[in-house]
Amino acid sequence: NAGVTQTPKFRILKIGQSMTLQCTQDMNHNYMYWYRQDPGMGLKLIYYSVGAGITDKGEVPNGYNVSRSTTEDFPLRLELAAPSQTSVYFCASHPGGTGDTQYFGPGTRLTVL
């Protein structure tokens, strides 16, 4: 099992550009999440999904969009990138059972200039 994979590892965007962060898991988990990590702030939930076709907003969804067409994939779309979106983005998956562990990908480091 590769677990949770994320691409790209690093990216520099100019203000106003758009991009999609890819996330794939091969554990057949129903639940998937996107977090952003900023220094001294811990991780904040952007969006999550409890299954294919179902997504919902987390704590900091503004400026982002997601889709979930398959169980495996959960891409995060940034439209009109802003410097405030400079962060490290983590995708995670979860089997869906009470008290189950979330499994994290290696992260994507995004800089918006």
Added chain:
Amino acid sequence: AQSVTQLGSHVSVSEGALVLLRCNYSSSVPPYLFWYVQYPNQGLQLLLKYTSAATLVKGINGFEAEFKKSETSFHLTKPSAHMSDAAEYFCAVSPYNQGGKLIFGQGTELSVKP
């Protein structure tokens, strides 16, 4: 809304010394509690979790944590620090019936001096 507070954004210990990383949560109902570790430029890895079984939870790499309901705490300890323990540690709470979502503390960076 539930929250998690980690006391001390940076903790420094000597190699061989006790490691104590503090975590307090706010919840009227004991939630599920987790400690994750993040090594430089890597994702988060589970250290241990509390799911209402034993209050003393043992994890990987010699770490353990004790759930204390009366103090709403879930502090992480290790008797003897090793250089390889240098990393950032996150405490997180997963409230009941919220789709497995995690609410993270701010993180504590652990430095280990030789």
